[in-house]
Every structure is written in structure tokens, then in C-alpha cells.
Amino acid sequence: MSGHLVAHCPTIRCSRCDKLGHSIHVCQNLLLWQYVASMCGFQSSGHGFFYFPDTSTPKQLKEKASTVIITVVEGVVSGRDIEVEFNGGFFGAGWRCTARAIGPKQFSMRFPNPKEVERACYWGKRMEMKTKEVVLNLSPWSDSVRATAQLQKAWVRIRNIPFEKRCEAHAFYVASLVGMPSGIDSSTLYRPEYVKVLIGCRNMDKIPEKAEGCLGD
Incomplete structure (x- = not known):
């Protein structure tokens, strides 16, 4: 067939996920064992939770x-x-x-x-x-129907990330200690004092002033 790349040929079968329509080189489907909920907010005592994205069709x-x-x-x-x-x-x-x-x-x-x-x-x-x-x-209808609670949203200031290690990924990892990161103020990424990150948490009033984690080794 013509009019498409080989990697996205509708007749090709991916040897990774076993589905038609793409090759293993461009496969982005998660495998069964990769559906693991992320642990967020566990540095906030009693307010940790497991997070998984909404994949509604x-x-x-x-x-x-x-x-x-x-x-x-x-x-x-x-x-x-x-x-x-x-x-x-x-x-x-x-x-x-x-x-x-x-x-x-x-x-x-x-x-x-x-x-x-x-x-x-x-x-x-x-x-x-x-x-x-x-x-x-x-x-x-809203997503909160039949839910026991909804995440609260708050902007937090993250300090003490080494300046030479500053990047969005590291800021999000740090934010996950107390909540679910969902946004960043890019203008503060390289500000000496702090980085601002938007997080979802069970109770914004219970966010601790300090949270510890290990960056690399």
C-alpha cells in the first residue's frame, strides 16, 4: 500500500504489543505490567495517594x-x-x-x-x-460523581534544588513528594530563590514545609 510510512502501515503487526497499525520502533502502547499507579504525596503524613491518569475514550x-x-x-x-x-x-x-x-x-x-x-x-x-x-x-455530570473526594490544587514554592540540577523533571519529582505535579511556572525555573509548581493534593493546608528525597546518588 502507498501513502504512508512503513512504521505506520495498517497491515504491519507490532512485535511489542501485538497490535496492527505500527511497528515496534514507534510503539507507544503501555504493556500490562507498565500500568502501575504512581505514589504521590507520601511525604505529607496521612495524605499520600496513588495516582493514575484518566484514559477515558x-x-x-x-x-x-x-x-x-x-x-x-x-x-x-x-x-x-x-x-x-x-x-x-x-x-x-x-x-x-x-x-x-x-x-x-x-x-x-x-x-x-x-x-x-x-x-x-x-x-x-x-x-x-x-x-x-x-x-x-x-x-x-462531573468527574466527581461517586468519588469519595477531589484533589485540591495549590501552587507551591520549591527551594533548595541545586541550581546546576534545575530542570522541569527534577522540579516535578520533588513536587510528587507532597502531591501530584500538574504544572510549572516556567519563569521561575531558573530563579535563585525557588521554583513554582502546581500540584494536586488531598488537603493544601496539610502540605509540609519540608520534604526530603534523594536526587540521583
């Missing part, structure tokens, strides 16, 4: 954009009752909603498109059901 992200979280504010109602409420003309004919329980008095429901989600959440901050004496709250 475009299809999953698209589905989330069309999903609403329904919380029962007042009264008692089942998922079936909620389905009857929304399938009774809320979107017109041709669309059937399914309510899935995701927690106590909380359901998720797929809407036709993100625009309908925006419209429903605008009017549904305190929505009284027509079929039941129940009050609902509609909100868009």
Missing part, C-alpha cells in the same frame, strides 16, 4: 456530556417513576430515558444531546415532578 467523554445527574431533594421516588416523568413528553417522541441509580437518592440519565442537558439543568435546580410529590435537582 472520546466516546466515553461524549456520553458524559449528554448525561444528567438527578438528585432527589424532597420525597421518595424510584428510577421507574423518574423515567415515566421524563418519557411523558419532556423530549417529545423518539427518545426514551433510562434512570440508573448511582447512589442514595441519586440517578444518572442520558439526554439526547449536551444542549438538552444545559437547558434541563438551567430550569431543573428545583424541579417539582408532575406525577409525584417529589422535588428533584438536575445537574450536569
Whole structure:
């Protein structure tokens, strides 16, 4: 076949990951034993955690954009009752909603498109059901749904990295002692006093003033 490089030939099979479409020389797929969560923040007593990146597919992200979280504010109602409420003309004919329980008095429901989600959440901050004496709250899906907590974000100043060893990688490694590094102020990278790094942590008020690690030997 013509029109592409040999390394990205759709008929070639990678001898590293055993998948079609590329050669071993350009393979970037992780192997099973490489999916290891990073340890972050363990120099902050009681606030260490294991971090792994969000690898949601475009299809999953698209589905989330069309999903609403329904919380029962007042009264008692089942998922079936909620389905009857929304399938009774809320979107017109041709669309059937399914309510899935995701927690106590909380359901998720797929809407036709993100625009309908925006419209429903605008009017549904305190929505009284027509079929039941129940009050609902509609909100868009977020990554915090069903999560026990969210990482807090904070800019920290890192001091005492030897000037001759200053680089982004070393700054991020140091930041991982107290949290998950997620950004750097490049203008401070070669500032004598400190380097500013954005980190995610369980509690920014618990970040220790000092953390120790070993750079190389």
C-alpha cells in the first residue's frame, strides 16, 4: 500500500504489543505490567495517594456530556417513576430515558444531546415532578460523581534544588513528594530563590514545609 510510512502501515503487526497499525520502533502502547499507579504525596503524613491518569475514550467523554445527574431533594421516588416523568413528553417522541441509580437518592440519565442537558439543568435546580410529590435537582455530570473526594490544587514554592540540577523533571519529582505535579511556572525555573509548581493534593493546608528525597546518588 502507498501513502504512508512503513512504521505506520495498517497491515504491519507490532512485535511489542501485538497490535496492527505500527511497528515496534514507534510503539507507544503501555504493556500490562507498565500500568502501575504512581505514589504521590507520601511525604505529607496521612495524605499520600496513588495516582493514575484518566484514559477515558472520546466516546466515553461524549456520553458524559449528554448525561444528567438527578438528585432527589424532597420525597421518595424510584428510577421507574423518574423515567415515566421524563418519557411523558419532556423530549417529545423518539427518545426514551433510562434512570440508573448511582447512589442514595441519586440517578444518572442520558439526554439526547449536551444542549438538552444545559437547558434541563438551567430550569431543573428545583424541579417539582408532575406525577409525584417529589422535588428533584438536575445537574450536569462531573468527574466527581461517586468519588469519595477531589484533589485540591495549590501552587507551591520549591527551594533548595541545586541550581546546576534545575530542570522541569527534577522540579516535578520533588513536587510528587507532597502531591501530584500538574504544572510549572516556567519563569521561575531558573530563579535563585525557588521554583513554582502546581500540584494536586488531598488537603493544601496539610502540605509540609519540608520534604526530603534523594536526587540521583
